[in-house]
Amino acid sequence: MKSSELLDALNILEKEKGISKDIIVEAIEAALISAYKRNFHQAQNVRVDFNQDTGSIRVFARKDVVEEVEDSRLEISLEDAKDIDRQYELEDIVEIEVTPRNFGRIAAQTAKQVVTQRVREAERGIIFSEFIEREDDIMTGIVQRQDHRFIYVDLGRIEALLPAGEQMPNETYHSHDRIKVYVTKVEKTTKGPQVMVSRTHPGLLKRLFELEVPEIFDGTVEVKSISREAGDRSKIAVHAEDPEVDPVGSCVGQRGQRVQAIVNELKGEKIDIVSWSEDIVAYVANALSPSKVLKVNVDEENKMTQVIVPDYQLSLAIGKRGQNARLAAKLTGWKIDIKSQSEAEELGIYSADEAPLFEENDAEDSELD
Numbered sequence: 001m002k003s004s005e006l007l008d009a010l011n012i013l014e015k016e017k018g019i020s021k022d023i024i025v026e027a028i029e030a031a032l033i034s035a036y037k038r039n040f041h042q043a044q045n046v047r048v049d050f051n052q053d054t055g056s057i058r059v060f061a062r063k064d065v066v067e068e069v070e071d072s073r074l075e076i077s078l079e080d081a082k083d084i085d086r087q088y089e090l091e092d093i094v095e096i097e098v099t100p101r102n103f104g105r106i107a108a109q110t111a112k113q114v115v116t117q118r119v120r121e122a123e124r125g126i127i128f129s130e131f132i133e134r135e136d137d138i139m140t141g142i143v144q145r146q147d148h149r150f151i152y153v154d155l156g157r158i159e160a161l162l163p164a165g166e167q168m169p170n171e172t173y174h175s176h177d178r179i180k181v182y183v184t185k186v187e188k189t190t191k192g193p194q195v196m197v198s199r200t201h202p203g204l205l206k207r208l209f210e211l212e213v214p215e216i217f218d219g220t221v222e223v224k225s226i227s228r229e230a231g232d233r234s235k236i237a238v239h240a241e242d243p244e245v246d247p248v249g250s251c252v253g254q255r256g257q258r259v260q261a262i263v264n265e266l267k268g269e270k271i272d273i274v275s276w277s278e279d280i281v282a283y284v285a286n287a288l289s290p291s292k293v294l295k296v297n298v299d300e301e302n303k304m305t306q307v308i309v310p311d312y313q314l315s316l317a318i319g320k321r322g323q324n325a326r327l328a329a330k331l332t333g334w335k336i337d338i339k340s341q342s343e344a345e346e347l348g349i350y351s352a353d354e355a356p357l358f359e360e361n362d363a364e365d366s367e368l369d
Contacts, residue, residue, distance in 0.1 A: 029047075036059055131155075140178060140181075144159060167199055205262070233324075292313050294309060294350065308338075311341050
């Protein structure tokens with residue numbers, strides 16, 4: 001790298017990458033000191049001067065002015081110092097140029113390495129700054145390759161890592177597949193920024209609804225809670241402050257188009273959309289959708305509910321392998337104990353004369369099979 005090329009590179013870095021020229025020059029000078037000592041086996045104190053106007057590089061040995069010289073590499077006598085300049089006094093520092101004849105080649109190579117390293121660090125910093133702002137956000141990427149630990153997803157400026165535990169069990173990934181991922185973590189490493197992404201995180205479901213449902217994006221409808229067993233089934237509780245707005249209907253869309261687009265993106269994952277309520281009785285009943293609920297007994301102290309459902313609805317309320325009840329409990333944050341009507345009558349906690357809580361379960365729901 002010639003002097004003119006180096007100066008041009010510094011100017012470009014400052015203008016395009018935002019790296020201060022002075023900072024790079026300091027780094028070059030520090031690297032050249034090490035290079036000088038390493039290549040010329042010199043142990044004296046030296047200073048390297050990089051002229052930013054001409055690009056010339058000079059090396060100066062720095063010596064303390066002393067009465068009696070013990071180490072000529074580090075010290076100079078007062079007499080010899082005054083031969084250089086009559087103004088030198090004891091304890092001053094004298095600088096003597098010691099630039100080797102063939103130092104130019106070493107200097108150019110060292111400067112190039114420093115500039116390259118700083119460019120790499122700057123680019124890494126820019127990428128980190130860009131992606132740290134996308135943490136907890138959704139991005140579209142292209143599957144590049146995979147091994148036993150990760151799927152590598154191209155996000156444009158960086159290759160993100162999709163760990164095996166964050167991959168949906170109902171999906172098979174192929175090279176060049178375009179997928180939406182949720183950015184879970186962005187961190188700095190010795191090799192540069194590292195971006196971790198997920199297909200199973202509940203946040204992905206929330207972001208997908210924000211993309212598909214304008215009322216959620218603009219805040220008219222609020223997502224209150226999500227419980228998800230990725231690739232199989234999810235529940236999402238939504239609410240609107242405006243009584244004129246139907247939060248569930250907004251999420252479902254005309255003929256189910258909005259929610260269907262999300263189901264397609266998640267490769268058939270079933271989604272129940274229910275109305276959130278500050279009344280825990282109504283909320284738990286809604287959360288157990290699509291089953292119908294006769295009664296909800298609430299134990300505030302232990303944050304537990306006892307739910308009674310018609311006998312023919314028991315298996316539906318519990319769900320396969322207890323999934324519906326488990327998701328409802330996770331959605332509401334309350335423990336849910338489900339009993340059939342006949343069992344509840346035997347225990348004396350429900351009477352057939354009681355009016356059912358919801359005749360047809362007022363909670364609207366969307367279960368897409």
